[in-house]
Amino acid sequence: MDQRKYFVALKTVKELRTNHMQTITEFEFSKELSESLPKVQDEIKDAIKKDMADWYLTVRESQTKIGTIVLKHVSQKQASKSPSRPWEDDDSNQQLMEILEDQTLLDLSPIYQGSHVFDVLGELSDFAADYSENRRLQGNLLMSRSIDLKKAAREELEPNSLALKQLEGFKTFLAEVVGFFTVESSVVNRTENFRSATAVDALWDAAAQKISDTVDEAVSNCYKPQVILKLKEALLGFVMSMEALDYNTTLLRAFMTSMFEKYCDVAKTICGRRLSAALEERESNVITLNNKKDVEELCSRLQWDWSRLPGAAIHDFPNTLPFSEIVPVVSVNIREFIEGYCEFVNTGLSRQAAEIQDILKQSVDSILTHKIAGYMTSTIDNMTTFSHIMRTLHNFEYLDEVTHDLEEFLAGKRKETVPLTPTSPSSPSAANIVVTLQSSKSFVAGKRQCEARVFEMLKHKLEGFIDLAVYDWNPSTKSKSPSGYLRDMLTYMDNTFKTTFAGLSKRLISDLRYQALDFVTSQLYRILANPNVRKFNYNFVQNFDLDVTFLESYFSRVNDPNLEDAILELRQATDLVLSDDPSEYTKAEYRLKLYPRLNGKDAVIICSKLYATMPTILGSATERQRKRGLEMVIKGTKS
Numbered sequence: 001m002d003q004r005k006y007f008v009a010l011k012t013v014k015e016l017r018t019n020h021m022q023t024i025t026e027f028e029f030s031k032e033l034s035e036s037l038p039k040v041q042d043e044i045k046d047a048i049k050k051d052m053a054d055w056y057l058t059v060r061e062s063q064t065k066i067g068t069i070v071l072k073h074v075s076q077k078q079a080s081k082s083p084s085r086p087w088e089d090d091d092s093n094q095q096l097m098e099i100l101e102d103q104t105l106l107d108l109s110p111i112y113q114g115s116h117v118f119d120v121l122g123e124l125s126d127f128a129a130d131y132s133e134n135r136r137l138q139g140n141l142l143m144s145r146s147i148d149l150k151k152a153a154r155e156e157l158e159p160n161s162l163a164l165k166q167l168e169g170f171k172t173f174l175a176e177v178v179g180f181f182t183v184e185s186s187v188v189n190r191t192e193n194f195r196s197a198t199a200v201d202a203l204w205d206a207a208a209q210k211i212s213d214t215v216d217e218a219v220s221n222c223y224k225p226q227v228i229l230k231l232k233e234a235l236l237g238f239v240m241s242m243e244a245l246d247y248n249t250t251l252l253r254a255f256m257t258s259m260f261e262k263y264c265d266v267a268k269t270i271c272g273r274r275l276s277a278a279l280e281e282r283e284s285n286v287i288t289l290n291n292k293k294d295v296e297e298l299c300s301r302l303q304w305d306w307s308r309l310p311g312a313a314i315h316d317f318p319n320t321l322p323f324s325e326i327v328p329v330v331s332v333n334i335r336e337f338i339e340g341y342c343e344f345v346n347t348g349l350s351r352q353a354a355e356i357q358d359i360l361k362q363s364v365d366s367i368l369t370h371k372i373a374g375y376m377t378s379t380i381d382n383m384t385t386f387s388h389i390m391r392t393l394h395n396f397e398y399l400d401e402v403t404h405d406l407e408e409f410l411a412g413k414r415k416e417t418v419p420l421t422p423t424s425p426s427s428p429s430a431a432n433i434v435v436t437l438q439s440s441k442s443f444v445a446g447k448r449q450c451e452a453r454v455f456e457m458l459k460h461k462l463e464g465f466i467d468l469a470v471y472d473w474n475p476s477t478k479s480k481s482p483s484g485y486l487r488d489m490l491t492y493m494d495n496t497f498k499t500t501f502a503g504l505s506k507r508l509i510s511d512l513r514y515q516a517l518d519f520v521t522s523q524l525y526r527i528l529a530n531p532n533v534r535k536f537n538y539n540f541v542q543n544f545d546l547d548v549t550f551l552e553s554y555f556s557r558v559n560d561p562n563l564e565d566a567i568l569e570l571r572q573a574t575d576l577v578l579s580d581d582p583s584e585y586t587k588a589e590y591r592l593k594l595y596p597r598l599n600g601k602d603a604v605i606i607c608s609k610l611y612a613t614m615p616t617i618l619g620s621a622t623e624r625q626r627k628r629g630l631e632m633v634i635k636g637t638k639s
Helices: 006-024 029-080 094-099 110-119 124-143 150-152 163-191 198-218 225-244 250-282 292-302 326-346 353-382 386-417 441-464 485-497 505-528 538-556 561-578 582-586 588-594 600-611 621-638
Strands: 286-289 319-324 426-427
Touching: 006 292, 029 094, 029 110, 029 124, 029 163, 124 163, 124 198, 124 582, 150 198, 150 225, 150 485, 163 198, 163 225, 198 225, 225 250, 225 326, 225 582, 250 326, 286 292, 292 326, 319 326, 319 386, 326 353, 326 386, 326 441, 326 600, 353 441, 386 441, 426 505, 426 582, 441 485, 441 505, 485 505, 485 538, 505 538, 538 561, 561 582, 582 588, 582 621, 600 621
Parallel strands: none
Antiparallel strands: 286 319
């Protein structure tokens, strides 16, 4: 017994009682010896109980160490296992059992010896019940421990902070729980008819609920994605360790899925707020490149090759880019959001990879569409300077490029989650993955709205010049130069297109020129066909033609054939009242050839004005012909 060989001592007592006591009854000491044997049995039982009490204390003190070893082993095996080759054999559970059989780590000798002794005594059920009760009390004590994660959920995880200490305390608690149930698993598996697996499962169910409730309380009040990620990482290692020990983790797996949903909401909200603030603060901040180092830093943030920047940006310094600081800010923040998301869902979620990636795509789309494109679009109508609207237009254009980059980035992330097949482990089963973000349409629409706003502002400027137009309807002489307002307006347009609009695409410049010319010609046409002006003379017509010709010559220098169509109606209306024989308009073949864009109602109005100023008696044959022609247009078209 001094050597703690209790089973041998019990066998000695049994042998004495069975085989030797009858042979020594004649001796006086036999009676004393016979009476002492039951006491020796009780001493053996008490010694075993004392050893078990010491064992309970030792196990309680070493549970954290045992749990840490299990967590580390499972983590290392998971890290070495390829997620894309799930068919490969996994012997990690067998290795774990071998580790736990190390007597220096977990010595079950007191249980083995005690169960043998009490089994011989016919009291094994009492010994097992005593063990079960002691471990139940230890488990309840462990689970009743207060785990405070309030600071961790609300504050930054900075070194030596209370928040970080709370998180580390939670990890230690999880390690102790793993250690506790590792011991129970070992006892169940390494003994026979001693420890009830049902009783252990009941303890585990209570522990799983406690842990789920603790993390749920922290997560429900947490608005820091990184904290939720850290809690999930700790919980994932714990869950995988418990699964390696063959415990049911359905509850915790389901809870981790709800953590994923919370993380998505929080991360999307934080990213959206950060970008909203950046839009307000940095949307108008221009980017000036002073040297090649600035170019390298910008390309790094955008993950672009130098060739994708505007041509002059990498040659001439300093150089101000057409887009603002918000473009690289969006690129960086959305990529960080995607990386954080993928880090969270990399392992441990029961959802299908495709479903998870779809949620990510929808989240990215939501941020880009509502937080970025939506905000930028809402400010367009309030913009009053070309510099502001032009910068916003370029922001839309380059953000659309960033969106297509993010599509490729998301596609790459999807490919990482596509498992290889055992029949063809060298190539992904879905190599041609394509991701399409609907937010691209929002940026394109925003750009179109900016283009419309650019013309609206240009139109407003042009209206200012046209408002200065003052025509003498009955001048006595012909002018030698075009109207001053027209010269000033075209000079303004020329400067604006050469400087302010210089960075625009050829398509957009052509569209703006066409719209500008169409607007100006429509205004001049309204002047010519103004019903409030009853009459004008031929000198006015010649002066007006001088303005129209000047306008034509200006736009002809641009060498854009699309512009010819915008001035046709004005030119034909002017030509009609300039003509020596306006009667040609009444003849279908001439009208279709010379005046196809001029409608009959306007032709009557314009001809009536000139006809009203012509004298009754005309000197030249040309004037008489012109008057007869005007009269034929007026009467013939009306009829």
